[in-house]
Amino acid sequence: MKDDSDTLMTTLPTPAPRPSWRKAAIAYALIAPPLLLMVFLIFIPALQSTARTLTVDVNGTPGFTLSRYIAFFQDPVSVSNLMFTFQITLITLLVIFLVCFPLALYLRFANGRLAGAVQVLALFPLFVPGVILAFALIRFLGTRGTLDTMLSIAGFTGFRTPYLKPDAIVFGLVWESIPFTVLVLTAGLRQVSDALIESARDVGANNWQIFWRIILPQISRPVLIAFSLNFLGIFGSYTIPYLLGPAAPQMMGVFMQQTFGQYRRPDDAETQAVITFLICAVVGLLYVRTVASQRKQEQDS
Amino acid sequence: MKLRFALAAAALTLMAGAFSVSAQDRSPIYVYTDSDTNVSDFWTNFIIPAFEEAHPEYEIVLTITRGVGGGNADIAGRALAALETGDDPQADFFEQIGVDSQQAWVDAELFLELNEENVPGLANVIEATNRLPQELPYRGSQVLLAYNSELVAAEDVPTTYAELIEWIQANPGQFVYNRPDRGGSGAAMVTRAIFEVTGRDPSVFIPGTADETLIGQFPAAWELLGSIHDSIYENGSYPAGNTPVLELLANGSVSMITAWSDQSLQAYNLGILPETTAFAQLQDLPFTGGYTYGAIPSNAANIEGALTLADFLLSLEMQQTIVEEIGGFPAVAWDLLPTELQSQYTNVITDTVPTWPGGDYTAAMVEGWYNNVATNIDPAS
Numbered sequence: 001m002k003d004d005s006d007t008l009m010t011t012l013p014t015p016a017p018r019p020s021w022r023k024a025a026i027a028y029a030l031i032a033p034p035l036l037l038m039v040f041l042i043f044i045p046a047l048q049s050t051a052r053t054l055t056v057d058v059n060g061t062p063g064f065t066l067s068r069y070i071a072f073f074q075d076p077v078s079v080s081n082l083m084f085t086f087q088i089t090l091i092t093l094l095v096i097f098l099v100c101f102p103l104a105l106y107l108r109f110a111n112g113r114l115a116g117a118v119q120v121l122a123l124f125p126l127f128v129p130g131v132i133l134a135f136a137l138i139r140f141l142g143t144r145g146t147l148d149t150m151l152s153i154a155g156f157t158g159f160r161t162p163y164l165k166p167d168a169i170v171f172g173l174v175w176e177s178i179p180f181t182v183l184v185l186t187a188g189l190r191q192v193s194d195a196l197i198e199s200a201r202d203v204g205a206n207n208w209q210i211f212w213r214i215i216l217p218q219i220s221r222p223v224l225i226a227f228s229l230n231f232l233g234i235f236g237s238y239t240i241p242y243l244l245g246p247a248a249p250q251m252m253g254v255f256m257q258q259t260f261g262q263y264r265r266p267d268d269a270e271t272q273a274v275i276t277f278l279i280c281a282v283v284g285l286l287y288v289r290t291v292a293s294q295r296k297q298e299q300d301s
Numbered sequence: 302m303k304l305r306f307a308l309a310a311a312a313l314t315l316m317a318g319a320f321s322v323s324a325q326d327r328s329p330i331y332v333y334t335d336s337d338t339n340v341s342d343f344w345t346n347f348i349i350p351a352f353e354e355a356h357p358e359y360e361i362v363l364t365i366t367r368g369v370g371g372g373n374a375d376i377a378g379r380a381l382a383a384l385e386t387g388d389d390p391q392a393d394f395f396e397q398i399g400v401d402s403q404q405a406w407v408d409a410e411l412f413l414e415l416n417e418e419n420v421p422g423l424a425n426v427i428e429a430t431n432r433l434p435q436e437l438p439y440r441g442s443q444v445l446l447a448y449n450s451e452l453v454a455a456e457d458v459p460t461t462y463a464e465l466i467e468w469i470q471a472n473p474g475q476f477v478y479n480r481p482d483r484g485g486s487g488a489a490m491v492t493r494a495i496f497e498v499t500g501r502d503p504s505v506f507i508p509g510t511a512d513e514t515l516i517g518q519f520p521a522a523w524e525l526l527g528s529i530h531d532s533i534y535e536n537g538s539y540p541a542g543n544t545p546v547l548e549l550l551a552n553g554s555v556s557m558i559t560a561w562s563d564q565s566l567q568a569y570n571l572g573i574l575p576e577t578t579a580f581a582q583l584q585d586l587p588f589t590g591g592y593t594y595g596a597i598p599s600n601a602a603n604i605e606g607a608l609t610l611a612d613f614l615l616s617l618e619m620q621q622t623i624v625e626e627i628g629g630f631p632a633v634a635w636d637l638l639p640t641e642l643q644s645q646y647t648n649v650i651t652d653t654v655p656t657w658p659g660g661d662y663t664a665a666m667v668e669g670w671y672n673n674v675a676t677n678i679d680p681a682s
Binding site: 077080143144145243246249258261264 | 548549552661663667668671
């Protein structure tokens, strides 16, 4: 008996203490509310919607059809709105990273009062509601607005307002997304050790090489997280494109609301919603995989 | 300091006491409103003091239900429940309500029929208000043209829709209206185009099921509005609301807009619109408008007081205040009001107030506009 136990001790790792059934019950009870909420308010309605858009009533019996989707992709207005949404989302994301990378790098490596002030400024949009932002931007970017006035004082008179044009949507959405992106990127950058950067510098790497070869590979995960979450927020955005953007083409959020509330065609609105949902689900999957691979890596290490 | 506070508190208590004593002597009229701030302020600052002075036996208890659940509809629901149980609904007058917006109200005859016998002032109310027997139209609003008189000479101001179209084409970038589903002032520009191509006779549009032959004529309106698309502010940029349009006129970005009479006249009186702003109405067929209807629940505890209030609202004195204070249009004929006031509004006075039927017609109007006027894409391609 003694030998047996000895061999067991040496060959097998000590099993983790199994949680008792009470512990498990408590754990499940704790995650149950959000899980049930997700299931009943998101998953089931989403599945129901998807199923509804794929069925057609043939003499009282439901049948499978793609007709609603075919109609969507044959309607030039719907297609142009979908393409417009993609276009705005990708341009906005590009601008977000162009603005936020320098900001995050600065906040990671700079110290002192100025850096503190910049951080406060970068986080400020977090506390401004979208509607307020939209009206402030109308005042700022509009014809004879603040920017127009400042430029004309400086002698530049060729200003054409972006208000009610696609540019204004990009402007508003970028401003709104700065705090979250900067927070995620700065957090990622904090994990890059100073020692690594210093040793790279010692062997003669310049700033660009340090960024491209050392920093970027290490923060690819936070970049992916910022990309996917921003994508989801922008693709489905409503207030900014509605108040600042053109009447046509429209982003999907505005288009869906319009189809549902104004054109009174709930079926078509549902089809638009499912298409939007599927596109966002693909990006959501990217996010989930990124986070899951991080978990796995942390557990392995 | 402390003593002064105590004294002030004591004085306040005394005053409140005195107030409540006098309030007990007066019979309360429970009034509910869910209208915008300008209207509830108007009640607090003008109607209530004037009414209580003219009728000291009554006290108005105003409750603002704006933004709370269903607003006045919830209170009407309560009144309906009280009607079934025979209780006091604690509601005597609704400042604004659609008396036929819920079938249960109609079936139970929840609202009192008003006529010249119980509300003598109804004799002065104009036909254009188009009221149901339970409705008390007491203020109106109509869409009109607002323009910068410094930039547009009086003789150049369009008097017909055709002239308006011409003016817009001749002055590119100087005119703007909002998307038709985002505010009535822009919708009026679109519905007026539809009236224009359907014979300028709004009476052919009957609420309810849409007439397909009428909807079949809408493309002519899209052509008309499409012909000015490039001449609209910033090559065809349509703001998403009445207020952004007023703002574009106020800051000089454009020199002519369509606007609600009450919103623009009030903005003018407050100095938000510059003094150079002037107003005009089309003479061949005016833009659409509408009236606000009050109503009295038939089981109100203070019907007597509510009827007195209803009649008071239609008094010429109050109708004049509505024009002066909130830029509303009177529910009574303009010529009953002081000549001075009439001459001030002479360019916008009309006894014709066309209405748009809404429902399916609105859905077709909005969708048609988005797909044909606002975009360069041809949905049929």
